[in-house]
Amino acid sequence: MNGKTKKALLIILAVVLIGTLTVGSLFGKRIAAYFRTWTSGRNKTVMDYIRHPEKHKDWKLEALTRCGEAPFVLPTHGFIGYLYDDSFTPLKIHTGLDIFGGKGVGQTPVYAPYDGFLTRESDWKSSLILRIPEDPLNPGQQIWVYMTHLADQDGNSLIDKVYPAGTLDFPVQQGDLLGYQGNFSGNPGFPTGIHLHVSIVKDDGKGKYLNELRIENTLDPSPYFGFALNAGTTTKNVPGCSAGQ
Numbered sequence: 001m002n003g004k005t006k007k008a009l010l011i012i013l014a015v016v017l018i019g020t021l022t023v024g025s026l027f028g029k030r031i032a033a034y035f036r037t038w039t040s041g042r043n044k045t046v047m048d049y050i051r052h053p054e055k056h057k058d059w060k061l062e063a064l065t066r067c068g069e070a071p072f073v074l075p076t077h078g079f080i081g082y083l084y085d086d087s088f089t090p091l092k093i094h095t096g097l098d099i100f101g102g103k104g105v106g107q108t109p110v111y112a113p114y115d116g117f118l119t120r121e122s123d124w125k126s127s128l129i130l131r132i133p134e135d136p137l138n139p140g141q142q143i144w145v146y147m148t149h150l151a152d153q154d155g156n157s158l159i160d161k162v163y164p165a166g167t168l169d170f171p172v173q174q175g176d177l178l179g180y181q182g183n184f185s186g187n188p189g190f191p192t193g194i195h196l197h198v199s200i201v202k203d204d205g206k207g208k209y210l211n212e213l214r215i216e217n218t219l220d221p222s223p224y225f226g227f228a229l230n231a232g233t234t235t236k237n238v239p240g241c242s243a244g245q
């Protein structure tokens with residue numbers, strides 16, 4: 001090997017090394033989460049449930065279930081398929097819970113998990129956000145609960161008429177009916193599975209919610225619902241409210 005070839009090889013090695021380190025530091029957590037969701041078997045479990053909900057009735061939890069002393073009640077009935085910090089799309093981290101009702105569009109009610117003030121932005125067809133002025137687990141802090149997929153595949157809203165688009169800071173109580181589970185993906189004609197997505201979102205410190213699509217802007221829902229719902233720390237594929245779960 002002559003000097004030139006050696007130099008070229010060293011440069012290639014350096015580029016590969018720097019590239020690997022950059023990709024690793026930028027996307028390492030996301031790649032690991034995607035790998036973990038696959039190896040945990042969660043994708044298979046969710047597909048099994050979506051195809052045959054009648055075979056897995058024992059995986060479902062009742063709406064309005066309160067686990068122990070937890071502050072929140074479950075906002076809807078169904079199987080909690082995808083958890084917080086799962087990843088089922090490459091390089092995307094799931095920032096909340098996906099609760100699959102196992103019934104048709106518009107058949108599974110969605111309720112307020114806690115007392116708060118509801119906002120539905122003027123262009124929201126399928127989404128709601130609940131402002132909770134006092135985080136029950138961190139007093140003095142405001143948090144938000146974001147819920148989505150409350151529309152059919154074409155974007156026809158399944159949100160209760162009490163909350164039309166443009167609703168701002170409307171008071172609701174824990175257990176109030178908000179709407180129904182749907183399958184709107186945000187892209188008309190390309191439905192997702194029928195479910196409710198719910199995530200707990202941080203406040204920006206000025207009274208506005210942060211972007212709920214970024215994991216660092218959201219909170220682990222486990223302590224709010226009183227059982228293990230963080231894919232990074234639970235090995236259960238069928239979460240439930242009982243000892244050890």
Ligand SMILES: [Zn+2]
Pocket residue numbers: 082094096097098196197198
């Ligand atoms: Zn989701």
